[in-house]
Amino acid sequence: MGKDERHDLLTMPYALPFAGPLSIGGLTVDPPLVLAPLAGLSSWPMRMLSRRCGAALCFSEMVAAAPVARNLAQADALYALRTHPDDRPLAIQLFGPRADELAEAARKLSAFEADIIDLNMGCPVRKVVHSGSGCALMRDLPRAAAIIRAVRAAVKVPLTVKFRLGWAQDGNEGLELARICEAEGVDAITVHARTRVQGFAGDPDFDRLAEIVSTVKIPVIGNGGIKSFRDAEHMLRHTGCAGIMVARGARGNPWIFSELIQGPNTPGPTVAERAEVALLHLQWMLDLFPPRKAVLEMRKHISWYSKGLPLACDLRRELQGLCEPEQVRDLVERYFIEGN
Ligand SMILES: Cc1cc2nc3c(=O)[nH]c(=O)nc-3n(C[C@H](O)[C@H](O)[C@H](O)COP(=O)(O)O)c2cc1C
Incomplete structure (x- = not known):
């Protein structure tokens, strides 16, 4: 797909019933289709291929805040942070347990290449959770709030947070965290419509995602289980989310974004x-x-x-x-x- 074809895709009317472009703190994401952060996968080549097929915003994989805060030039994450002039707009995702390190890393990256700073509060991986990062923050909402406040004060670029519905089926941490994000000046949130206990399996719960969408006024990007136009249409009609994030559905399949733009009868790639x-x-x-x-x-x-x-x-x-x-x-x- 060449530049002209990409331009045609981006200016096409949406086949999905979005209310309009997604606006994240003054940054317009049009169409409101987003490539997810994917550790070990979403480096700039995958991001660029997704953009060519219509993703209007891409996320870096999660990057540990502490080494970036200490010394950006020597951080292990340099591969994850590498980008390309056409790899824009780019959200760089940070994780870590400490507000001061996250704020310093965010400050450095926003001066360097990040169009958006995103905070990971949804990673379920045991090592990450045991370090007090990712999903652990959904169980420590005062600390999550302190982190968001510190990072908000440190950067002028749009700030987003990605998390899950909650820890377990009966928990409501996601809704609480969404309210905190709104109160602390976060520009948009991404909600993975599963719990920590579910991990990456099982059906996403669109009822609970819809509850979050209707509770906060900031844009909510819906995530979880999008592998086709029909999945995205179902999520959108059920929840009214402002944007859609695709993760595993984009592996080996950047064309999913053109399908989401053009509709269910889009011919697949030859x-x-x-x-x-x-x-x-x-x-x-x-x-x-x-x-x-x-x-x-x-x-x-x-x-x-x-x-x-x-x-x-x-x-x-x-x-x-x-x-x-x-x-x-x-x-x-x-x-x-x-x-x-
Ligand atoms: C291999 C892999 C790596 C991931 N890495 C990250 C990450 O770095 N940061 C993050 O917030 N989520 C990460 N996720 C979660 C995805 O962004 C997404 O929330 C999840 O896969 C649900 O979406 P899906 O059902 O469309 O795959 C990862 C998921 C997978 C499968």
């Missing part, structure tokens, strides 16, 4: 288009990472791009043994182009 995008993804990953690391990371992405191909199982088996970029290129050409 095998040749999938090959072209997989090879471009590889090329950009080689621009970002050393070759071995790029190949290792691309093994996951190529598996997702190959979903549904007649010989996808064979391709995945062969992929596991590959270390060199040339081998990956040959494999894509053999299975995607010659094999079809």
